[in-house]
Amino acid sequence: xxQVKQSPQSLIVQKGGISIINCAYENTAFDYFPWYQQFPGxxxxxxxxxxxxxxxxxxxxxxxxxxxxxxxxxxxIMDSQPGDSATYFCAATDHRNKLVFxxxxxxxxxx
Amino acid sequence: KAGVTxxxxxxxxxxxxxVTLSCSPISGHRSVSWYQQTPGQGxxxxxxxxxxxxRNKGNFPGRFSGRQFSNSRSEMNVxxxxxxxxxLYLCASSEVRDGTxxxxxxxxxxxxxx
Numbered sequence: 001x002x003q004v005k006q007s008p009q010s011l012i013v014q015k016g017g018i019s020i021i022n023c024a025y026e027n028t029a030f031d032y033f034p035w036y037q038q039f040p041g042x043x044x045x046x047x048x049x050x051x052x053x054x055x056x057x058x059x060x061x062x063x064x065x066x067x068x069x070x071x072x073x074x075x076x077i078m079d080s081q082p083g084d085s086a087t088y089f090c091a092a093t094d095h096r097n098k099l100v101f102x103x104x105x106x107x108x109x110x111x
Numbered sequence: 112k113a114g115v116t117x118x119x120x121x122x123x124x125x126x127x128x129x130v131t132l133s134c135s136p137i138s139g140h141r142s143v144s145w146y147q148q149t150p151g152q153g154x155x156x157x158x159x160x161x162x163x164x165x166r167n168k169g170n171f172p173g174r175f176s177g178r179q180f181s182n183s184r185s186e187m188n189v190x191x192x193x194x195x196x197x198x199l200y201l202c203a204s205s206e207v208r209d210g211t212x213x214x215x216x217x218x219x220x221x222x223x224x225x
Binding site: 031032034036041042043044045046049051089091093096097098099100101102103104 | 115142144146153154155156159161166167169201203205211212213214215216217218219
């Protein structure tokens with residue numbers, strides 16, 4: 001059972017553009033939604049995270065938008081740079097330290 | 112602080128063998144979780160240990176086991192290896208941040224089963 005659905009599978013964006021990755025979840029018990037960035041040969045690195053009591057969180061060029069009623073959340077990368085090229089994973093947990101991950105999005109930023 | 116360290120980084124085994132992977136968490140972190148990453152199944156939770164006790168478990172067969180020591184270091188063991196066990200095994204340690212356990216991942220151990 002895929003509890004977190006992530007789209008698109010891959011994304012190509014021009015340098016300076018906006019990258020948008022979407023996720024939807026099913027389990028209403030989820031209460032913490034982190035995004036991870038993974039480069040080849042490395043482990044996932046925490047990028048930004050949100051709790052469902054807020055609708056948006058911004059950290060630098062990265063913004064999470066959260067829609068609790070639709071059970072959807074998205075990552076926006078503003079002014080995308082070639083160095084942002086990586087695989088991005090959304091995740092969710094119900095406070096039990098067991099992350100459920102989306103399938104991942106391979107982002108390529110063209111210079 | 113030093114990050115999560117995992118050893119070895121690469122491992123090649125044959126079917127039927129067993130393997131032990133090691134993880135040292137970030138200093139002060141008491142929770143260690145293990146995940147399996149494969150191209151087909153993505154990132155899947157194996158188990159979590161806290162204060163030497165297994166606190167959560169994923170949907171993996173009993174061939175996958177783990178333990179945690181008093182210094183929070185953790186090991187996972189896979190017995191009777193199968194070809195499908197080839198994967199990147201990731202360890203994550205966590206701290207409470209904004210009221211939630213935030214997990215930080217190590218670089219992983221790449222296991223190849225021949």
